[in-house]
Every structure is written in structure tokens, then in C-alpha cells.
Amino acid sequence: xxxxxxxxxxxxxxxxxxxxxxxxxxxxxxxxxxxxxxxxxxxxxxxxxxxxxxxxxxxxxxxxxxxxxxxxxxxxxxxxxxxxxxxxxxxxxxxxxxxxxxxxxxxxxxxxxxxxxxxxxxxxxxxxxxxxxxxxxxxxxxxxxxxxxxxxxxxxxxxxxxxxxxxxxxxxxxxxxxxxxxxxxxxxxxxxxxxxxxxxxxxxxxxxxxxxxxxxxxxxxxxxxxxxxxxxxxxxxxxxxxxxxxxxxxxxxxxxxxxxxxxxxxxxxxxxxx
Amino acid sequence: xxxxxxxxxxxxxxxxxxxxxxxxxxxxxxxxxxxxxxxxxxxxxxxxxxxxxxxxxxxxxxxxxxxxxxxxxxxxxxxxxxxxxxxxxxxxxxxxxxxxxxxxxxxxxxxxxxxxxxxxxxxxxxxxxxxxxxxxxxxxxxxxxxxxxxxxxxxxxxxxxxxxxxxxxxxxxxxxxxxxxxxxxxxxxxxxxxxxxxxxxxxxxxxxxxxxxxxxxxxxxxxxxxxxxxxxxxxxxxxxxxxxxxxxxxxxxxxxxxxxxxxxxxxxxxxxxx
Numbered sequence: 001x002x003x004x005x006x007x008x009x010x011x012x013x014x015x016x017x018x019x020x021x022x023x024x025x026x027x028x029x030x031x032x033x034x035x036x037x038x039x040x041x042x043x044x045x046x047x048x049x050x051x052x053x054x055x056x057x058x059x060x061x062x063x064x065x066x067x068x069x070x071x072x073x074x075x076x077x078x079x080x081x082x083x084x085x086x087x088x089x090x091x092x093x094x095x096x097x098x099x100x101x102x103x104x105x106x107x108x109x110x111x112x113x114x115x116x117x118x119x120x121x122x123x124x125x126x127x128x129x130x131x132x133x134x135x136x137x138x139x140x141x142x143x144x145x146x147x148x149x150x151x152x153x154x155x156x157x158x159x160x161x162x163x164x165x166x167x168x169x170x171x172x173x174x175x176x177x178x179x180x181x182x183x184x185x186x187x188x189x190x191x192x193x194x195x196x197x198x199x200x201x202x203x204x205x206x207x208x209x210x211x212x213x214x215x216x217x218x219x220x221x222x223x224x225x226x227x228x229x230x231x232x233x234x235x236x237x238x239x240x241x242x243x244x245x246x247x248x249x250x251x252x253x254x255x256x257x258x259x260x261x262x263x264x265x266x267x268x269x270x271x272x273x274x
Numbered sequence: 275x276x277x278x279x280x281x282x283x284x285x286x287x288x289x290x291x292x293x294x295x296x297x298x299x300x301x302x303x304x305x306x307x308x309x310x311x312x313x314x315x316x317x318x319x320x321x322x323x324x325x326x327x328x329x330x331x332x333x334x335x336x337x338x339x340x341x342x343x344x345x346x347x348x349x350x351x352x353x354x355x356x357x358x359x360x361x362x363x364x365x366x367x368x369x370x371x372x373x374x375x376x377x378x379x380x381x382x383x384x385x386x387x388x389x390x391x392x393x394x395x396x397x398x399x400x401x402x403x404x405x406x407x408x409x410x411x412x413x414x415x416x417x418x419x420x421x422x423x424x425x426x427x428x429x430x431x432x433x434x435x436x437x438x439x440x441x442x443x444x445x446x447x448x449x450x451x452x453x454x455x456x457x458x459x460x461x462x463x464x465x466x467x468x469x470x471x472x473x474x475x476x477x478x479x480x481x482x483x484x485x486x487x488x489x490x491x492x493x494x495x496x497x498x499x500x501x502x503x504x505x506x507x508x509x510x511x512x513x514x515x516x517x518x519x520x521x522x523x524x525x526x527x528x529x530x531x532x533x534x535x536x537x538x539x540x541x542x543x544x545x546x547x548x
Binding site: 113151161184211226 | 431458482486
């Protein structure tokens with residue numbers, strides 16, 4: 001494996017990594033740590049409102065790598081599925097207002113035991129959003145989640161599934177997000193990264209420690225786990241993705257430490273392991 | 275979905291479901307509950323020894339659906355990998371002594387971050403065991419585990435991977451185990467069950483509740499989760515498997531309840547949901 005490091009100009013703070021920080025805190029933290037990108041979560045946006053958020057981004061000069069998240073398409077009734085689509089349209093508008101061109105999609109779980117229907121609803125939901133996304137200049141990034149989230153967060157669990165949806169929809173508005181935590185175990189990973197090619201819209205890094213401290217909040221700091229992060233990053237680059245690299249770590253112990261310390265460590269580890 | 279139930283003659287108690295019971299306890303429990311099959315774990319065998327275990331099985335008239343488990347092939351050094359193979363040979367001998375023809379393989383994790391090498395060691399390890407398994411009339415069942423166990427228990431995480439190993443080894447001595455808990459999320463599941471065909475050596479049932487109470491001890495009683503168990507059972511049957519169906523539930527709350535109660539509930543749920 002080569003030791004070529006990624007450019008420090010590509011590092012992005014995915015805001016969930018510093019969950020205890022508000023958006024102003026996180027933006028100022030990025031400026032102090034010389035992190036040029038930020039990925040914004042919608043619950044953080046809602047805390048202070050869209051206009052205030054836009055002002056903060058403008059004032060700090062940060063670039064927004066993505067808005068997290070749309071998706072959650074499957075639901076038991078027509079009207080609930082419609083209301084999910086409405087919410088996705090609001091997310092597209094917010095993404096455009098914030099000056100990013102990527103909305104991350106966490107696609108949603110099966111409302112009952114019927115995985116096939118849920119997967120169909122996901123594909124249909126994304127297809128329905130395409131014209132709206134196009135109007136706003138937003139790309140929709142399908143993020144396959146780890147199969148351990150199939151029951152509660154995403155019936156899209158492999159990059160192959162996401163790529164197959166891309167083949168069906170055939171729109172420049174739709175692509176995939178590669179998050180190492182969700183896909184590292186997949187025997188088809190490198191083949192599917194190549195297949196995704198220039199449809200890769202984002203690359204997220206964290207690590208998988210074992211034993212996993214928690215199912216949802218169990219992600220480890222880069223370098224503290226078993227994932228071949230550099231190999232995956234190089235594969236994603238070889239496929240054509242050279243955009244921002246989001247550090248996205250959902251971990252209670254990391255949330256509980258001072259945010260500046262988190263940013264300092266993640267920058268070090270980014271150079272060493274990504 | 276049809277409501278055709280599986281025969282009650284096919285139900286097997288996988289011994290880990292009643293972890294608080296010794297082998298004599300479990301065997302007597304099966305007799306009381308009219309459960310004709312049992313799957314034996316090696317740590318339970320060691321508690322009372324092989325000869326005593328054989329006597330119990332003979333006296334109770336139970337049939338042994340499988341011995342659990344061999345595997346754990348990857349290791350950092352040649353000598354350690356050799357010692358893992360030696361242990362697998364002992365497991366083959368024990369399986370033959372107990373009168374089952376199936377040894378379940380939990381293949382093992384990567385000793386470092388190198389998944390590719392670990393997967394290669396698994397395939398090589400299984401291939402080396404084939405002649406020995408043949409001598410003892412034992413079939414080796416590769417059990418893909420859920421990808422959330424890739425770091426600590428099995429680098430074989432999909433049925434497709436297991437099928438590909440079968441294609442490489444081309445021996446009637448090697449097949450696959452389908453455990454619904456490990457494979458239910460897989461978009462390729464039904465296609466790979468068909469591909470496995472008459473190489474399916476075992477079928478294990480439990481359920482996936484969410485939120486998952488625990489990563490390792492988080493399996494739910496049949497019917498208490500989201501898995502399309504009956505659909506998977508019917509697919510496995512359509513592929514050609516009509517052997518015993520093991521109820522394998524690793525769950526602290528179920529372990530803590532009286533074993534007879536566990537067996538009563540699992541029989542009911544088996545008829546209703548499997």
C-alpha cells in the first residue's frame with residue numbers, strides 16, 4: 001500500500017462528529033482547526049434557523065460538503081410516503097440555500113417485514129425527487145448503510161444495490177455516498193466502487209473497533225479500528241472521486257470530549273490513516 | 275405467502291438457545307418437549323466428556339443435527355493456522371462420534387486489517403480439511419455470519435461468498451448453512467439460496483428485533499422480529515433442503531428463563547412462523 005496522504009484541503013467535519021456543538025460552535029471550531037469543509041445536519045440547522053445558518057457559513061468562509069439527510073422513503077401508507085417526499089423537497093431547498101450540491105439520502109427501513117416493497121419504495125421515491133433536485137442543482141447521494149441497520153434505518157445495505165438504482169434511474173442528479181463504516185466488510189466493495197465511477201458524490205471516514213461499544217453510537221476514531229481506510233480512499237479516487245472527505249463519527253465518548261480536541265485528533269489521524 | 279407449516283419432526287434445539295443447561299439437561303428437556311433433534315456445542319461436550327455425551331444421546335434417542343463449531347481458520351502465523359486446523363480435525367472426529375454428519379464452520383476473522391488474506395486462509399483451510407472430513411463421513415457447513423461480525427468472528431459474511439468457495443473446492447464434503455439472522459438483509463439472498471441448491475446442509479432460525487438488545491446476544495425468539503422467516507424457509511426447501519431446522523437463539527433474557535419454558539415457546543413459534 002502506498003503512503004500517499006490525501007490533501008488536507010479535502011477534510012470536512014461532518015457535524016454529527018461534534019454532536020454537542022451547535023452549528024456556530026462547529027463552524028468556529030473548523031476555522032480554528034483550519035478545516036475548510038463542513039457537512040451540516042438538519043437538526044442542527046433547525047436549532048438556529050436557515051437564515052442564521054447561511055450567515056454563519058458565509059461569515060466563516062466554510063464550504064458545505066453536504067446536507068445530511070433526506071431519505072426515509074418507505075412508509076405504510078400512501079399519505080405518509082407523500083409526506084416523506086415533501087420533507088425531502090424541503091431538504092433539497094435547504095441544501096441549495098446552504099450552497100452545497102449534495103443531499104445525503106438515508107433511505108429508510110421496511111415499515112413491516114416486507115423488504116422487497118420497501119426497496120421498491122426507495123427507488124420510486126428517489127426517482128420522484130429527480131426533477132425537483134435538478135431544478136435546485138442538487139445531487140442526491142444514496143448512502144448504503146451497514147446491514148445491521150436494515151431493520152430501522154436503511155433497506156439499502158450494499159453499494160451494489162445503490163448502483164443498481166443508479167442504472168434504473170439513469171439521471172446525472174443521482175449518485176452514491178461511500179462511507180467506510182457501512183461498506184468495509186463487503187466482498188464486492190472494490191468492484192462496486194469501480195462500477196460507481198464518477199457517480200460517487202461523497203466519501204465518509206470513521207473506523208470499526210471491536211468489540212463495538214454500541215450499535216448506533218459505536219463508530220471509532222480513524223485509526224482505532226480494523227477498516228482498510230486508505231485502500232478504500234485510493235479506490236474511490238481511482239474511480240474518479242476527488243471531492244471533500246467527511247469525518248463522520250457517531251460515538252458518545254467522542255461527543256463527551258471537548259470539540260477542539262476531537263478536531264485536533266481527527267486532523268492528525270486523517271493524514272496518517274486516510 | 276402460503277401458510278404451510280414445517281413438520282414438527284424437523285425441529286432441532288440448537289444447544290446455545292438453552293445456554294444455562296448442560297447437555298444432559300438439554301437432552302432431557304428435548305425428550306419432555308418432544309423435540310427430536312439437538313445441535314451440540316463443543317463447550318458443552320467438554321463439560322461432561324465425549325463418552326458421557328454419546329451415552330446421553332443414545333439413551334434419549336435424540337438425533338444430532340450438527341456439531342457447532344469448527345472454523346476460525348485465519349491467524350497471524352503458520353503455526354497458529356496449523357493449530358486451528360488440528361482443532362478442526364478434532365471437531366470432525368467428535369462430530370462422527372456423536373452420529374451427526376454436519377460440522378458447522380464459523381470461519382474466523384482477519385487477524386489484522388487484511389480481509390483478503392483472511393478470506394484466502396478460510397478457503398485454504400476448508401480445502402485442507404476435506405480429505406479428513408471425507409474419511410469420517412462428515413460434511414463441512416460454511417455458515418456466513420452477519421457482516422457486523424466481520425471484525426471478530428467471520429470474514430465470510432454473505433451466502434454468495436460461501437457459494438463461491440463451494441465452486442472453487444468442488445467437493446461433496448462441503449456445503450453451506452443458512453441462518454436467517456445472518457442473511458435476512460441480503461438483497462441477493464434468494465438467488466444465492468437457489469444457487470446453493472442441494473449444498474445446503476442446515477437451516478437455522480431466530481429473529482431480528484430492533485432496537486437490537488446486544489450485538490452478540492441480541493437474537494430474538496422466532497416471531498419477535500422483522501425477518502421473513504417463512505419465506506426464507508420455503509426458499510431453502512425449494513432449493514432442496516428438507517433436513518432439521520435448528521432454533522438457535524443467543525439472548526441473555528431467554529437464557530435466564532427456565533429452559534422448559536424456552537422449549538415450549540419455541541415449538542409454538544416454530545409452527546406459527548417457520
